Amino acid sequence: MYSIKFLIEKEEYDDSIRFLIEKIGSIEYETVNKKKGKIVKINAETFENSEKIKDILKDLAKKISKPQTILESTKDIMPVIKKIQEENESIKPFKNLTILINTHLKEDTGVLIFMLQDLGAKVVVIPVPYSRDPNVFKILNDAKIPIYTKVENSKLISMNMNEMNDYIDKAFQENKINIILEDGAWISKFIVEKNIDTKEIIGSIEQTKAGVTIAKENLNEKINYPILTVGDAPLKETSESETATPEAVVRNIIQSLNCSLMGKIVSIVGFGHVGKGIAQIARNFGARIRIVEKNPTMVLSAINNGFDVITLKEAIRKSDILITATGRPQDNPVPFNVLRDAKDNIILVNAGSKREMDIDGLEKNSVKKEYLLREGITRYYIKNRKNKLKSLLLIAEGYPINLALGEGSPSDSIDITLGLMAEGAIYLSKNKKKIKSGVISLPLEVSNIITQYKLDSIS
Numbered sequence: 001m002y003s004i005k006f007l008i009e010k011e012e013y014d015d016s017i018r019f020l021i022e023k024i025g026s027i028e029y030e031t032v033n034k035k036k037g038k039i040v041k042i043n044a045e046t047f048e049n050s051e052k053i054k055d056i057l058k059d060l061a062k063k064i065s066k067p068q069t070i071l072e073s074t075k076d077i078m079p080v081i082k083k084i085q086e087e088n089e090s091i092k093p094f095k096n097l098t099i100l101i102n103t104h105l106k107e108d109t110g111v112l113i114f115m116l117q118d119l120g121a122k123v124v125v126i127p128v129p130y131s132r133d134p135n136v137f138k139i140l141n142d143a144k145i146p147i148y149t150k151v152e153n154s155k156l157i158s159m160n161m162n163e164m165n166d167y168i169d170k171a172f173q174e175n176k177i178n179i180i181l182e183d184g185a186w187i188s189k190f191i192v193e194k195n196i197d198t199k200e201i202i203g204s205i206e207q208t209k210a211g212v213t214i215a216k217e218n219l220n221e222k223i224n225y226p227i228l229t230v231g232d233a234p235l236k237e238t239s240e241s242e243t244a245t246p247e248a249v250v251r252n253i254i255q256s257l258n259c260s261l262m263g264k265i266v267s268i269v270g271f272g273h274v275g276k277g278i279a280q281i282a283r284n285f286g287a288r289i290r291i292v293e294k295n296p297t298m299v300l301s302a303i304n305n306g307f308d309v310i311t312l313k314e315a316i317r318k319s320d321i322l323i324t325a326t327g328r329p330q331d332n333p334v335p336f337n338v339l340r341d342a343k344d345n346i347i348l349v350n351a352g353s354k355r356e357m358d359i360d361g362l363e364k365n366s367v368k369k370e371y372l373l374r375e376g377i378t379r380y381y382i383k384n385r386k387n388k389l390k391s392l393l394l395i396a397e398g399y400p401i402n403l404a405l406g407e408g409s410p411s412d413s414i415d416i417t418l419g420l421m422a423e424g425a426i427y428l429s430k431n432k433k434k435i436k437s438g439v440i441s442l443p444l445e446v447s448n449i450i451t452q453y454k455l456d457s458i459s
Contacts, residue, residue, distance in 0.1 A: 015264070036402060054150070069139060074110070078411055079454070079456075080457065084115065089118060091119075092120035094119045094120040094121035095120035097178040098337060099124070100124045100177045101113060101116075102187050105125070105127035105201070110136045110140060124175050124177070126147075126167055127148075129161060148170055150163060168449055178201060180201065181205050181207070183208055185212075188204055188219055190225060192219055200428065202432050204226070204227045206230060214325065221438075225437055228441075228442050228443055230420045230442055238443065242274075245351070245409045245413075245414030246277025246280070249323070249349075252406040257377070262286035264286075264288065264320040265318055265321075266287040266319065267289075267310070267318075267322050268290070268324075269293075269312065271293040272298065272326070274351055274352070275293075275323075285378065290314075313338065313341060316341050316342045317342070318343060322346060324351065324357060324445070326352050326354035327352050335358045339382070340384055341384065341385070343452065347393045347395065350401060351402065354400075355399060359398040366381060367381045368381040369381070379391050379393055380394060417452065420442060420450050
């Protein structure tokens with residue numbers, strides 16, 4: 001005699017046994033209670049043959065299985081976040097702590113939020129205005145996670161960055177914030193400008209290179225808590241910035257425009273990790289690449305990689321597509337006086353941070369504005385220096401295309417970045433008041449942990 005054993009969740013047990021009796025008739029079985037459900041052991045001689053056993057169990061699985069939520073399926077391709085949860089679930093490193101998250105509200109962020117909650121944190125969410133997934137919002141809202149954003153009748157309403165500041169203020173009024181996970185240094189900048197009391201804040205983790213730059217240049221001497229920088233961590237730059245983000249940018253350009261890059265002149269403003277990745281991928285799609293860069297080291301790098309380096313004025317006049325990837329929106333990399341000289345029907349794409357083109361200048365000086373039927377494309381008509389009308393196609397209102405029109409970087413790559421942020425937050429919780437204030441590079445021990453988790457998942 002031989003038998004088969006399988007686990008049935010508690011709430012599905014009675015229905016499952018009834019189903020088996022209906023299919024087989026009288027059966028002999030015994031059960032063992034477990035935390036997650038009951039182990040059912042059935043005398044397999046009851047069945048005519050092994051194939052019939054397989055068929056009946058498949059039917060049972062279909063009957064009692066629940067469809068995965070989008071977050072569950074996303075978590076399946078985020079092994080680093082899963083490993084962090086497994087390693088720390090019994091410890092609860094965030095017990096009695098409140099973590100404020102200010103980043104893009106995407107599926108992978110949702111996975112991070114529930115993981116932090118499982119590790120003991122109360123999580124407060126302030127989504128970036130231009131990058132909010134309504135499905136993720138609904139899942140978090142149904143789970144009673146506080147989300148500070150513009151909502152009407154339980155639905156997301158578009159808002160601008162200034163309106164987001166009002167929600168930041170409200171979040172601080174209603175919560176005792178201990179750890180901040182941020183994108184673009186918005187929260188830390190708000191804290192400094194509004195002189196928010198920071199005695200309860202253990203520290204912040206900055207996700208982006210642009211945010212790291214802002215923090216170093218404008219906040220370093222003004223904040224009295226540590227900001228750990230994930231944005232310039234080598235692991236983040238190699239796994240996301242150089243590969244996954246450029247891949248997402250190029251894919252979204254092709255999909256949003258429904259056109260190939262073959263033969264088109266594509267100029268990229270900025271030859272950092274993201275710009276270099278875009279240039280290499282777009283070249284593989286047949287684009288003729290030009291680079292706009294001022295940093296001598298980056299200029300040499302572009303030349304050594306086989307790219308022509310030209311001025312912004314030359315790029316704007318000759319390019320079919322112009323892509324910004326500087327990570328320095330505060331410098332206004334592409335001002336309106338340059339846009340006036342643009343080639344007719346040029347396509348403008350941002351792959352950097354926030355807005356890297358002078359959209360305000362474009363709005364003020366355009367003669368006419370049209371929203372195209374294809375999602376996320378706006379046509380502006382402006383007059384050039386000879387008073388002739390020309391059109392410019394702006395993608396995603398000048399916000400980063402992969403975030404505003406797509407899912408951001410693929411979840412299995414952002415898994416590493418979010419893993420660095422989560423492990424960085426654990427580092428902060430374990431070293432309260434031991435870390436000096438100011439902008440600090442992410443400790444190597446944090447990167448080493450995440451590297452090992454990723455390698456373990458591959459091997």
